Amino acid sequence: MMHTVTIGVYTLCLVAACGLVAWSHRDPEAISSPSQLLDDLFTSHAARIAIIVFWWWIGWHFLFAQTLDG
Known part of the structure; x- marks a missing residue:
């Protein structure tokens, strides 16, 4: 159970980081x-x-x- 939660949190962090990079390329003045x-x-x-x-x-x-x- 804990292993699954850990993998889920790391996956969420990776998705959030990719989203922020995409957002910074789309709107460089906002972020x-x-x-x-x-x-x-x-x-x-x-x-x-x-x-x-x-x-x-x-x-x-x-x-x-x-x-x-x-």
């Missing part, structure tokens, strides 16, 4: 494109550090930690 959002985000040094820590956390918990379980 920024993903590349513009990332350009704006990475102007901040603190945001860069937060992204690096987040990716480290994802890698540790989902890639490396599973090898420790057995």
